[in-house]
Amino acid sequence: MKALLLYPRFPQSFWSYDRFIEIAGLKALLPPLGIITVAALLPKNWEIKFCDRNVNPETEADWEWCDLVILSAMLVQKPDFHALIQKAVRLGKKVAVGGPYPTSIPQDALNSGAHYLILDEGELTVPQFLEALNQGQEQGIFRSLEKPDVSQSPMPRFDLLQRDAYLMMAIQFSRGCPFNCEFCDIITLYGRKPRTKEPQQTIAELEALYDLGWRGSLFIVDDNFIGNQRNVKRLLRELIPWMKQHNYPFTFITEASVNLAEDEEMLQLMSEAGFYAVFLGIETPDQDSLQVTQKLQNTRNPLVEACRKINEAGMLIYAGFILGFDGERPGAGERIQAFVEQTSIPQPMLGILQALPNTALWTRLQKEERLLENQGVGGTEVGDQNTLMNFIPTRSIDAIAREYVDGLWTLYEPSNYLRRCFQQCLSIGVPSKRKQTMQFSPGKGLRLVAQLIWHQGLRRPEIRWQFWQQLWTILVKKPQVLNMYLGLCAAGEHFWEYRTLARERITQQLGYDPLKVSVLPKPELMLTK
Numbered sequence: 001m002k003a004l005l006l007y008p009r010f011p012q013s014f015w016s017y018d019r020f021i022e023i024a025g026l027k028a029l030l031p032p033l034g035i036i037t038v039a040a041l042l043p044k045n046w047e048i049k050f051c052d053r054n055v056n057p058e059t060e061a062d063w064e065w066c067d068l069v070i071l072s073a074m075l076v077q078k079p080d081f082h083a084l085i086q087k088a089v090r091l092g093k094k095v096a097v098g099g100p101y102p103t104s105i106p107q108d109a110l111n112s113g114a115h116y117l118i119l120d121e122g123e124l125t126v127p128q129f130l131e132a133l134n135q136g137q138e139q140g141i142f143r144s145l146e147k148p149d150v151s152q153s154p155m156p157r158f159d160l161l162q163r164d165a166y167l168m169m170a171i172q173f174s175r176g177c178p179f180n181c182e183f184c185d186i187i188t189l190y191g192r193k194p195r196t197k198e199p200q201q202t203i204a205e206l207e208a209l210y211d212l213g214w215r216g217s218l219f220i221v222d223d224n225f226i227g228n229q230r231n232v233k234r235l236l237r238e239l240i241p242w243m244k245q246h247n248y249p250f251t252f253i254t255e256a257s258v259n260l261a262e263d264e265e266m267l268q269l270m271s272e273a274g275f276y277a278v279f280l281g282i283e284t285p286d287q288d289s290l291q292v293t294q295k296l297q298n299t300r301n302p303l304v305e306a307c308r309k310i311n312e313a314g315m316l317i318y319a320g321f322i323l324g325f326d327g328e329r330p331g332a333g334e335r336i337q338a339f340v341e342q343t344s345i346p347q348p349m350l351g352i353l354q355a356l357p358n359t360a361l362w363t364r365l366q367k368e369e370r371l372l373e374n375q376g377v378g379g380t381e382v383g384d385q386n387t388l389m390n391f392i393p394t395r396s397i398d399a400i401a402r403e404y405v406d407g408l409w410t411l412y413e414p415s416n417y418l419r420r421c422f423q424q425c426l427s428i429g430v431p432s433k434r435k436q437t438m439q440f441s442p443g444k445g446l447r448l449v450a451q452l453i454w455h456q457g458l459r460r461p462e463i464r465w466q467f468w469q470q471l472w473t474i475l476v477k478k479p480q481v482l483n484m485y486l487g488l489c490a491a492g493e494h495f496w497e498y499r500t501l502a503r504e505r506i507t508q509q510l511g512y513d514p515l516k517v518s519v520l521p522k523p524e525l526m527l528t529k
Contacts (some may be wrong), residue, residue: 001133004066004449005039005050005160006058008080009467013502014349014385019165019493023451025444026052027165031220033172034122040154041126044364050160053080063091063394071114072099075356081110089113094138096129098122100189102400104357107142117141121175121190141248145354150175150195158208163299167254168217171205173197173235177224181281182364183322185356186223199238206242207225210249217276220254225278226266236269243274244315253277254268259297261306267313271429276444276484277316280307285339286332289325292358307343312429316484319345323404324353333403340411343421347495348487350407351385352400353393365391367448388509402514405503409515412499415494418456421488422470430480445483447476452490 010016010028017029032052039048049066050056069088073081078101089096089112096116101118102109110117116139118129132140163169176194177186209218226232243250248258252275260266260278267401270278282303283295290298309316321336333350340348355362355371365371370392386404390398410416456467467489474485507513 001068002045002066002310003042003049003068003070004058004062005035005048005070006084006486007035007050007054008071008077009053009054010077010083010124011079012498013076014351014468014498015490015496019497020491021167023490023493024454026167027162028052028057030170030221031169033074033162033170033221035070036156036158036160037153038070038072038118038122038126039157039160040096040445041122043130046156048159048160052162052353054341055162055165062499063087063093066093068094068096071095071097073097073259074099075104076107077100077101082108082148085109085112085114086363098125099184104185105253111412112344115139120144123150123153130150135442147176147191147195147340148373151198151201153197153206155208157203158212158463163212163214165239168219169208169209169214170219171202172209172223173202173225174222174227174231177227177257178500179224179295179297180297180360182352182360183356186361188356190223194224194231195393196228196231196235199235203242204237206250210246216251218250218252220252223255225254225256226260226263231267231270233266236266236273239273240269247275250274251276251278255279255281257297258282258303258306259300260271261309262283267310267315271314275315277318278310279320280310282319282339284328284332285324285335286329287329288326290333292326294298303339304342304364305426307345308427311424311427314429316424316428316488317343317345318347318349320349320351322351322353324389324393324400328393328395328400330395332405333400333407337407337410344427346413346421346424347491349385350404350411352404353389354385354387355389355391388506398510398514401510402517403508405506405514408499408502412492413498414460415466417492417495418463418464418470418489421485421492422474424479425481425485425488426478427476427482428481430478449486450491452486455493456489 012018021028022393032109036050039050040046044072049062051062069083069084071081081101085097086096092150095114095119097109099406102114102117106117106119117127117133118125120143124146125142128142129140132142137292149479156270158169173195174196176192177184177190178192180192181188252273254275254429256278283293284302288300290296310317323332323336336348336350337394355365362371372390372392388401393400456463458464474482503513503515
């Protein structure tokens with residue numbers, strides 16, 4: 001079998017970092033870990049070609065060569081995902097698809113003509129697919145209610161990647177999350193019992209990347225890295241001596257729940273192992289909204305204090321925030337802005353709530369007859385945080401949209417953004433035992449600095465003085481975080497473009513610019529009882 005594995009393009013979004021990637025001389029932020037893990041599950045005698053279309057598109061010769069096209073996609077990749085299925089069908093190729101998007105909405109892939117749907121987790125469903133092929137089946141849907149033992153998961157095919165095209169490499173240690181947030185589809189996809197790999201299994205993956213020559217940042221893609229705290233600590237205790245023995249070749253970033261701040265031992269171990277940043281799902285500083293959405297782990301301790309503790313442990317904080325929860329009080333956007341300023345979180349991901357398929361929120365809103373057809377998930381080509389909600393909210397959509405656009409516009413105003421980057425870097429504790437921050441190869445690092453000096457130190461008069469003043473202070477007071485600071489500054493070039501794009505997208509959906517009206521239009525989509 002000749003299999004062409006394709007990863008669809010991402011549209012410009014919060015996480016695409018387009019301008020940053022461009023000025024750093026890269027092609028994409030992260031490699032697609034899921035599909036290169038699927039590649040490791042395929043028979044050894046198959047011929048495989050892999051193309052991440054965000055890095056290098058496939059050629060027409062690739063299409064002619066293959067017998068089978070395999071695609072994996074997330075919701076945000078919807079447009080290119082469907083275009084690839086339809087092209088394969090036109091060319092008479094068999095198409096197999098998997099990943100979070102087709103797992104959540106299988107009918108979409110079937111409607112575009114996919115022959116095989118390899119859903120849920122591949123360790124259990126790829127073998128079903130292969131057996132069906134051996135039996136000559138022309139189509140099929142392969143599912144599993146069980147969750148696989150990820151300690152049996154194969155090592156991803158890192159060798160298939162054009163590694164120098166990415167800002168970071170990626171590995172996975174666990175799947176699943178113990179919490180029960182109403183809007184989250186992670187527990188729907190991967191369950192509430194976190195399953196982990198064995199420490200030596202993860203060390204072997206790091207060894208493989210090390211032997212392939214990778215040096216620099218590495219994203220542990222777990223949706224909640226600390227979901228199984230016992231096993232994470234087992235990993236960290238083995239990772240620390242490995243990192244020391246190899247002279248700290250990697251620095252790590254991951255996602256975790258806010259209760260990380262409650263575990264001082266965990267913070268210490270992560271710091272010693274080389275973690276320089278963590279993404280937190282803070283969602284909102286409004287305690288009543290956290291209660292409504294069942295994000296109870298965020299209500300146990302003050303969130304500002306939690307951020308301070310994580311910073312002191314040596315980690316930069318990225319964080320997600322959401323507008324549009326049921327019962328949300330007016331001014332939620334302004335309260336999020338105030339929280340971000342208080343904590344100096346440089347890159348707050350502000351989004352409008354979407355009811356994702358099969359989540360508890362989706363089910364509840366369906367019962368309440370509040371889901372909107374052909375809007376939001378499955379109904380737009382945007383698939384990003386700046387899509388209006390796909391349900392009837394409990395307050396005016398216009399008000400929520402205006403708070404969203406105003407929040408993004410203000411938070412990512414260039415001088416505000418640079419100030420938070422500066423303050424966050426100054427507040428981070430710096431352990432002396434290891435390298436602290438994200439790393440760049442010498443060539444790409446020099447290119448990034450040169451581009452940064454041109455764009456922010458010379459070309460932009462409104463921030464020129466601030467850029468030089470803050471850079472000098474970092475060099476004098478805290479040179480250990482210089483790489484981190486420069487990386488954050490460079491990312492500003494992306495976000496300053498992105499806030500304009502987000503405003504245009506919301507304006508298009510509303511039919512007017514929410515920042516140019518002093519009185520809101522009469523709300524037509526309020527929940528009425």
